[in-house]
Amino acid sequence: MSTEMEVVSVLQYLDNKSILVIGAAGFLANIFVEKILRVAPNVKKLYLLLRASNEKSATQRFKDEILRKDLYRVLKEKYDPNLNQLTSEKVTVVNGDVSLEDLGLQDTNLEHEMIHQVDAIVNLAATTRFDERYDIALGINTLGVLNVLDFAKRCAKVNIFVQVSTAYVCGEKSGLIMETPYRMGETLNGTTGLDINHEKKLVEEKLDQLRVTEASPETITQTMKDMGLTRARTYGWPNTYVFTKAMGEMIVGAKRGNLPLVLIRPSIITSTIKEPFPGWTEGIRTIDTLGVGYGKGRLTCFLGDLNAIADVMPADMVVNSMLVSMAAQAGKQKETIYHVGSSLRNPLKNEKLPQIAYHCFTTKPWTNKEGKLVRVRNIEILNSMASFHRYMAIHYLIPLKGLALLNIVFCKLLDNSLKDFHRKINFAFRLVDLYQPYLFFRGVFDDTNTVKLQGIVLKTEAETEMFYFDPKTINWDEYFVNIHVPGLVKYVF
Numbered sequence: 001m002s003t004e005m006e007v008v009s010v011l012q013y014l015d016n017k018s019i020l021v022i023g024a025a026g027f028l029a030n031i032f033v034e035k036i037l038r039v040a041p042n043v044k045k046l047y048l049l050l051r052a053s054n055e056k057s058a059t060q061r062f063k064d065e066i067l068r069k070d071l072y073r074v075l076k077e078k079y080d081p082n083l084n085q086l087t088s089e090k091v092t093v094v095n096g097d098v099s100l101e102d103l104g105l106q107d108t109n110l111e112h113e114m115i116h117q118v119d120a121i122v123n124l125a126a127t128t129r130f131d132e133r134y135d136i137a138l139g140i141n142t143l144g145v146l147n148v149l150d151f152a153k154r155c156a157k158v159n160i161f162v163q164v165s166t167a168y169v170c171g172e173k174s175g176l177i178m179e180t181p182y183r184m185g186e187t188l189n190g191t192t193g194l195d196i197n198h199e200k201k202l203v204e205e206k207l208d209q210l211r212v213t214e215a216s217p218e219t220i221t222q223t224m225k226d227m228g229l230t231r232a233r234t235y236g237w238p239n240t241y242v243f244t245k246a247m248g249e250m251i252v253g254a255k256r257g258n259l260p261l262v263l264i265r266p267s268i269i270t271s272t273i274k275e276p277f278p279g280w281t282e283g284i285r286t287i288d289t290l291g292v293g294y295g296k297g298r299l300t301c302f303l304g305d306l307n308a309i310a311d312v313m314p315a316d317m318v319v320n321s322m323l324v325s326m327a328a329q330a331g332k333q334k335e336t337i338y339h340v341g342s343s344l345r346n347p348l349k350n351e352k353l354p355q356i357a358y359h360c361f362t363t364k365p366w367t368n369k370e371g372k373l374v375r376v377r378n379i380e381i382l383n384s385m386a387s388f389h390r391y392m393a394i395h396y397l398i399p400l401k402g403l404a405l406l407n408i409v410f411c412k413l414l415d416n417s418l419k420d421f422h423r424k425i426n427f428a429f430r431l432v433d434l435y436q437p438y439l440f441f442r443g444v445f446d447d448t449n450t451v452k453l454q455g456i457v458l459k460t461e462a463e464t465e466m467f468y469f470d471p472k473t474i475n476w477d478e479y480f481v482n483i484h485v486p487g488l489v490k491y492v493f
Helices: 010-014 027-039 055-066 070-079 083-090 108-117 134-154 196-212 217-234 240-255 288-295 315-329 352-363 385-409 415-439 448-455 461-466 476-491
Strands: 018-022 045-050 091-095 120-123 160-164 175-177 261-266 268-270 301-303 312-314 335-340 380-382 443-445
Touching: 010 315, 010 461, 018 027, 018 108, 027 045, 027 070, 027 083, 027 315, 045 055, 055 091, 070 083, 083 091, 091 108, 120 134, 120 315, 134 160, 134 196, 134 217, 134 240, 160 240, 160 315, 196 217, 196 240, 217 240, 240 261, 261 315, 268 315, 288 352, 288 476, 301 385, 301 415, 312 315, 315 335, 315 448, 335 448, 352 476, 380 385, 385 415
Parallel strands: 018 045, 018 120, 045 091, 120 160, 160 261, 175 443, 261 335, 268 312, 301 380
Antiparallel strands: none
8 A cells, every 4th residue: 555545544643633723713623622622532732822911811812702602512421520620631721822923922931832842733723814915914924834834843853833814815716626735936927026034124115105194094904905906916816815825835835844734724614514513603704704794684686697606615614624734734844735615526606596595594594692583685686797787887886977966956964875876886886806716716636645645544333433624414405504504594693
């Protein structure tokens, strides 16, 4: 049997290991931590990096913000009443900030302990807003990776570094997208001159300039958001998020030395399909903005190519692939990239989404705060940007002109409603501008490495059941109707 197909036991790998989790407050990080605490009681330690004013408030933040989540209810039932004992033994909360050198660590004893104890580092820190301020996105998604890597190199025992990226670092490529790395300075449109240090300098210069002119906080925020989109589009990426994540990949690939590296590139992450229970989700994630808007009766049209594939992956499957990749690659001095998605093995067409949404919200309409049932209509499909502009002109821009005329007639009595209307329209255009690359996305993610990974999970009943991540096992209708949409309604609406 070739070494490629050796079998690994994830539980054995986790035995007596200390793992540093960066960005521990995030959606995926929470599921990752919960899973380890629930299935691997012999894990030695989870160090969770959280931003807070000091260690004590970091620990408090873990107890108040994280452990209170419904996500932890299965763990609570399992360990009741000893959950506090379990977490105080297994979890050490570390106050720090990924965008600072040395991760902004203040407690030198704790820093010393980690340097000698940590076996694995998992970087889940990210800002996922498409139009995040450029200084913030660069600080977390790009330079943050370098800060984590520098820390990893100081650690005596670390033999695996997991960087969670996104499949969409490919920008708007179409066709089969391979699990290949981005080399330093590589761009999507062939424009030369991408240099991360230069980007950092541009940000510092722009911020200085804004301070000198005493710009308002709102102006600074807007300027930095626009700068991010401009820089991203200069080099062929559609938004600040995927651009800064791609640069983060470049940094870790170029500077890892011989540190074993796993790059996880998940597609669109959705609610859990199975564990700790089906339907756990949090915050409005990419694709759900549309579902929530529709269920609440605010969204009347769906913009997108109905034949394009929506690549979604339940969060627990993404976490399982991370855990198996750690066990498989620990100690191997290479970089391995895993696309964790469904577009190749079990494609879900966009056309399914409006149908499912209509079915869900007509059979079980949402009840708003006033206790009224919201009735949804069959959604109008706009399958091109031209049809979107037509739709907006008829439904909004022409009425807006009418409203502006009325406002003049009524001596500006309608100023507020006019502003409100304007804001809503600008919001719609901005959303479409940001989401459009994904609504017409024509790529399919090759997942050869990920499929190989499925083959090396120890084939004991327990581990096969425990570390599932095969997208072929998903029935999309059942998942959306019985799991995902009810989860959204419960946790997000």
